[in-house]
Amino acid sequence: MLLSKSCVYGLRASLYLASKKEGEFIPIKRMSDKLEISFHFLTKILQQLTAEGILESFKGPNGGIRLNRPGNTVQLMDIVLAIDGEQLLTECALGLPGCGIKNPCPLHEKWAETRDAIRGMLENTTLTELVEKGRAENLRLTTDGGFDILFQE
Amino acid sequence: MLLSKSCVYGLRASLYLASKKEGEFIPIKRMSDKLEISFHFLTKILQQLTAEGILESFKGPNGGIRLNRPGNTVQLMDIVLAIDGEQLLTECALGLPGCGIKNPCPLHEKWAETRDAIRGMLENTTLTELVEKGRAENLRLTTDGGFDILFQE
DNA sequence: GATTATTTGGACTCTTTTATCTTAATATAG
DNA sequence: CTATATTAAGATAAAAGAGTCCAAATAATC
16 A cells, blocks of 8 residues: 555545635534544544644634645645655665665665656645646545535535 | 565565576575565465465475566566555555546546556566666665675575 | 533554464475 | 475464544633
8 A cells, every 4th residue: 555544534634624715624523524534533643734734723612623824835745744754755665774876776776766756746736736626527535425525514 | 655564575585586596496494584584474475476376386305485487577566466466556545445537536647647657667677677687786685785695505 | 600512632442464483284315 | 114394374473553432621602
């Protein structure tokens, strides 16, 4: 698996938030219902993203979670790094510690290229970009429903 | 992590075998010592590759494991598929079941491109290719030693 | 101030992956 | 036939990832 489940959930939740009116706090409960993710588990993940400054939280009635900066400034990479760390982008494909240009394994060069492709994709994609695409083409962010489900209520 | 630890060990072991004289059976114990992988764990992994027909095993004294076909016909992909399955190449980046061209998530297109880059790399790289590269440049397959360590004794 | 809606944080459980240990099966050599 | 070197297979253990639960903190509303 490229990304951990936590990371995937974090991405989905961030996209959901980016699809909302800017500044609005969304309760985690609502998110977990809509996205069909365990409430408690999602809570943990969002805490990480809040701690990293990607999201902002507010307690009490009318509280919830929102993006801490405009969605077009949040790269998928930001979320991946916050949750899964940089392992994916630094680790040797053959698991050798300290594998790098100075002391590479036979697969190093080819893997470095592939890895750059992954990095590029994650860095060049923003939340807003995906939300706009999802909205335009009514794509989905949940098991069943179309994208528009996210906007009802 | 892109590949499971089992898969990474499987790749290292297969490369080791591909670096050996064709037809020679290598005891798992020797492999696990050289590659610094737990003997019993490596045994399990090699069993999978043997079951898939990528490796061949032989019991008893002078027994061991060897490639079941020439190293230039074994793609890295063969080993990845045998151990980790096709999940990496088929799964939705946002974890949505059944995500595909017919019913995609907003990330589907971009991820499909990246995934094809990974697939291409794994399909276009053979064991022999990496062994030759490793031999030519004395690259490493273990934590410390250079590639040549593999050939001693 | 009491009640309610929310996030925070910690403890706990379940599952999967990784790793180890033990016994059985098989082949060789003497 | 016996001893030895090996793989095969199953049982178990340890670690990590995924998921649940509960109590505490905080903010709004009445």
